[in-house]
Amino acid sequence: MKVAILGFGTVGVGVYEMLEKTPGLSPGPVLVRAGKVDAPYKTDDLDRIVSDPSVWAVCECMGGVEPAFTYAAAVLKAGKHLVTSNKALVAAKGPELAALAEASGAGFLFSAACGGAIPFLHNLQLAAESDDIQSLGGILNGTTNFMLDSMQTLGVDYADALREAQALGYAEADPTADVSGMDALRKIMLGCATAYNLLPTEGLCREGIESLTAADVKDLQSRRLVCRLLGRAGLTDSGRLFAYIQPVLVPDTAPESAVRKNFNLAYYVGKNAGLIRLMGQGAGRYPTASALLRDVCDLRRGARSMMRADCQRVEADNSLPVCRYYVRLPKDKADALRFESLIEDGETVRGITDTLPVIRMHAIAEKIRGEGCKLFFAALED
Amino acid sequence: MKVAILGFGTVGVGVYEMLEKTPGLSPGPVLVRAGKVDAPYKTDDLDRIVSDPSVWAVCECMGGVEPAFTYAAAVLKAGKHLVTSNKALVAAKGPELAALAEASGAGFLFSAACGGAIPFLHNLQLAAESDDIQSLGGILNGTTNFMLDSMQTLGVDYADALREAQALGYAEADPTADVSGMDALRKIMLGCATAYNLLPTEGLCREGIESLTAADVKDLQSRRLVCRLLGRAGLTDSGRLFAYIQPVLVPDTAPESAVRKNFNLAYYVGKNAGLIRLMGQGAGRYPTASALLRDVCDLRRGARSMMRADCQRVEADNSLPVCRYYVRLPKDKADALRFESLIEDGETVRGITDTLPVIRMHAIAEKIRGEGCKLFFAALED
Numbered sequence: 001m002k003v004a005i006l007g008f009g010t011v012g013v014g015v016y017e018m019l020e021k022t023p024g025l026s027p028g029p030v031l032v033r034a035g036k037v038d039a040p041y042k043t044d045d046l047d048r049i050v051s052d053p054s055v056w057a058v059c060e061c062m063g064g065v066e067p068a069f070t071y072a073a074a075v076l077k078a079g080k081h082l083v084t085s086n087k088a089l090v091a092a093k094g095p096e097l098a099a100l101a102e103a104s105g106a107g108f109l110f111s112a113a114c115g116g117a118i119p120f121l122h123n124l125q126l127a128a129e130s131d132d133i134q135s136l137g138g139i140l141n142g143t144t145n146f147m148l149d150s151m152q153t154l155g156v157d158y159a160d161a162l163r164e165a166q167a168l169g170y171a172e173a174d175p176t177a178d179v180s181g182m183d184a185l186r187k188i189m190l191g192c193a194t195a196y197n198l199l200p201t202e203g204l205c206r207e208g209i210e211s212l213t214a215a216d217v218k219d220l221q222s223r224r225l226v227c228r229l230l231g232r233a234g235l236t237d238s239g240r241l242f243a244y245i246q247p248v249l250v251p252d253t254a255p256e257s258a259v260r261k262n263f264n265l266a267y268y269v270g271k272n273a274g275l276i277r278l279m280g281q282g283a284g285r286y287p288t289a290s291a292l293l294r295d296v297c298d299l300r301r302g303a304r305s306m307m308r309a310d311c312q313r314v315e316a317d318n319s320l321p322v323c324r325y326y327v328r329l330p331k332d333k334a335d336a337l338r339f340e341s342l343i344e345d346g347e348t349v350r351g352i353t354d355t356l357p358v359i360r361m362h363a364i365a366e367k368i369r370g371e372g373c374k375l376f377f378a379a380l381e382d
Numbered sequence: 383m384k385v386a387i388l389g390f391g392t393v394g395v396g397v398y399e400m401l402e403k404t405p406g407l408s409p410g411p412v413l414v415r416a417g418k419v420d421a422p423y424k425t426d427d428l429d430r431i432v433s434d435p436s437v438w439a440v441c442e443c444m445g446g447v448e449p450a451f452t453y454a455a456a457v458l459k460a461g462k463h464l465v466t467s468n469k470a471l472v473a474a475k476g477p478e479l480a481a482l483a484e485a486s487g488a489g490f491l492f493s494a495a496c497g498g499a500i501p502f503l504h505n506l507q508l509a510a511e512s513d514d515i516q517s518l519g520g521i522l523n524g525t526t527n528f529m530l531d532s533m534q535t536l537g538v539d540y541a542d543a544l545r546e547a548q549a550l551g552y553a554e555a556d557p558t559a560d561v562s563g564m565d566a567l568r569k570i571m572l573g574c575a576t577a578y579n580l581l582p583t584e585g586l587c588r589e590g591i592e593s594l595t596a597a598d599v600k601d602l603q604s605r606r607l608v609c610r611l612l613g614r615a616g617l618t619d620s621g622r623l624f625a626y627i628q629p630v631l632v633p634d635t636a637p638e639s640a641v642r643k644n645f646n647l648a649y650y651v652g653k654n655a656g657l658i659r660l661m662g663q664g665a666g667r668y669p670t671a672s673a674l675l676r677d678v679c680d681l682r683r684g685a686r687s688m689m690r691a692d693c694q695r696v697e698a699d700n701s702l703p704v705c706r707y708y709v710r711l712p713k714d715k716a717d718a719l720r721f722e723s724l725i726e727d728g729e730t731v732r733g734i735t736d737t738l739p740v741i742r743m744h745a746i747a748e749k750i751r752g753e754g755c756k757l758f759f760a761a762l763e764d
Contacts, residue, residue, distance in 0.1 A: 014654070018512075018513075018654060022512060117654075117656055117658060118658060119505050119508070119509075119658070122508075123501050123505070126501070126504075126676055126679060126680060127501075127672075129404075129676075129679040129682075129683075130400075130404060130672065130675040130676045130679040131400075131672050131675065131676070252635075253634075253640060254640060255637055255640040255661060257635075257640070258636060258637040259637075270499070270672055272400060272669065272671060272672035272675075273662065273663070273669055274499055274662060274668070274669055275661075275663075276499060276500060276660070276661070277659075277662065278659070278660050278661075279637060279657075279658070279660075279661075280655065280656060280657060281655070281656045286653075286656070287655055287656055289654060290509075290512065290652055290654035290655035291655070293512040293513065293654075294508055294509065294512045294513070294655075297508060297511040298508060300511075301511075301684050301685055301686075302683050302684015302685065303683055304683075
């Protein structure tokens with residue numbers, strides 16, 4: 001079975017190499033940009049791929065919403081299976097692609113778009129069919145976990161942690177999508193679509209790691225707490241979807257603390273299965289390519305779409321999940337929150353709040369920052 | 383689609399309840415022992431199940447090799463899909479059942495037999511199709527992990543840990559299969575069959591946790607090491623299969639140390655995917671039933687057998703995997719091993735050996751015990 005490839009960057013090359021070695025599969029034509037056709041198996045003409053009857057499936061490894069969406073849509077309209085690692089594409093255009101897949105009978109799988117090598121969305125889908133998914137989430141961004149781990153274990157500050165991540169190729173020149181939590185949030189969105197047939201596009205709360213300092217890490221270590229950037233989503237008792245990304249403080253004995261370097265940890269809670277955690281490499285050429293190949297093999301054994309054509313875009317409701325927060329902020333802003341305990345350190349205070357809704361903590365942080373003040377917050381979960 | 387159930391104990395009842403709630407599925411007849419038919423949906427006649435055209439699949443939840451094998455064989459011969467949580471059955475008769483499944487075109491899945499709610503064998507099979515599995519294993523027995531965790535965190539001795547596990551229903555009245563490592567070894571055997579199409583039945587090394595004392599745990603804690611019962615299997619460079627169960631000492635910051643109570647952790651290493659770890663509940667009514675339901679849903683989407691009809695029974699070769707060991711033994715037996723470091727404690731010594739083959743350490747332990755002496759050993763992995 002021939003599998004074509006769209007995009008020949010880090011991941012695309014890995015997929016090509018793996019297809020050459022996987023029994024029963026072989027690489028088909030590879031779409032590259034005009035002017036980059038330097039081998040017979042490469043083409044800059046998508047029609048050569050969608051009109052080739054020997055192409056059974058297509059791996060999209062370009063990244064970005066356009067032109068990936070236009071190409072992916074053409075692939076599905078032609079009735080060819082689509083497998084993608086492109087989270088921006090699926091978060092933005094998943095329902096449209098799912099509808100095209102359903103109309104043509106083609107498969108549409110994207111487990112490589114969330115958690116890299118970790119078979120998270122694949123298992124989430126199977127669990128959603130056979131169990132009730134109560135919640136899901138995890139450490140879904142390797143760049144920020146690498147930085148948090150460096151700050152935690154080496155005591156370096158944020159700027160040095162970022163420089164090291166960039167030097168090792170874990171962070172891009174513009175790291176905003178990673179450090180702001182946007183990348184992880186897109187992965188949570190895909191998890192919601194897979195588990196609940198709901199794609200949250202509004203009402204999401206997102207806090208990255210940009211506010212964390214070496215002094216914060218030192219204070220947290222004295223409390224035997226480790227900071228991780230965690231996404232969480234699920235259904236409230238009234239059936240509303242919550243979904244957010246924020247720093248979370250976990251005990252140094254928790255499995256989340258044992259997620260080192262650029263590893264990821266994804267989880268779901270099934271009503272019957274209980275808490276299932278999956279750990280592995282969340283990015284990189286071969287880990288991501290292995291996930292694309294896994295989806296291709298899953299198509300071969302009969303799997304079809306990870307998203308239904310009737311997947312609804314919804315507004316998330318983060319007014320119900322509540323937690324206590326660890327907050328560092330200027331002393332003269334401390335009355336914006338109710339603290340269970342508070343320690344003064346010059347003009348700065350650090351404290352543990354009482355429980356408050358996720359949406360409220362994020363709004364208070366935005367207001368205080370809007371007043372030109374610095375603040376760090378992270379959820380404390382017991 | 384109707385799913386019949388063989389056996390109505392802890393797991394069978396859970397499967398029945400879940401089938402009633404899963405869209406598109408419903409419980410079929412339930413096979414119970416003669417004299418136990420107290421409801422219209424129960425029967426003591428297997429023929430009522432295998433000859434019922436409305437029965438699409440059968441969940442075997444009886445346990446033990448016979449009569450489970452006779453019944454399972456009849457189910458597969460009748461062309462009905464078989465899903466089982468019975469590791470003893472699959473470890474003993476897997477290839478015969480796989481051959482029957484292939485002959486009749488029925489499915490044969492058993493991911494519930496290894497790791498409970500954790501979708502380990504399911505993912506291992508998919509990874510084996512799309513990647514090269516270099517090794518696999520994990521903490522696959524919840525009873526012993528619960529005991530080890532109690533000894534580690536509460537400081538209780540072995541007998542008290544066992545009593546607590548029995549009181550909570552985690553350990554059976556005769557705990558031999560768990561504490562000797564036999565249960566975990568069967569699960570490793572299933573992993574090998576799924577990943578390598580090889581079922582190791584000879585040459586296996588097995589050491590349980592019976593020799594661990596509270597004094598050992600205390601000494602290990604001073605070294606910041608945590609004892610876990612781990613199974614490992616894989617292929618050596620020359621293509622020989624190794625497979626063994628033994629206590630392993632892991633740093634207290636490792637993910638394996640964060641596996642608490644009766645949880646399990648299973649892993650595989652893919653050449654491309656890297657190390658993938660899965661954690662969850664390894665036993666219990668609903669966790670195990672959720673795994674059976676997951677396999678049923680996997681059949682519905684096209685999955686077939688987890689074991690091939692040509693799966694070969696082989697002799698494991700544990701002469702190549704090597705590690706250093708922590709050993710506690712009588713002082714006058716210490717010359718049976720070469721130690722890198724050794725501490726005397728009265729008539730007992732505790733030391734770290736140089737690297738030696740797994741098979742050699744197990745043989746030395748057997749010899750020393752055969753001389754009436756007590757000894758504890760656990761692998762030290764760096």
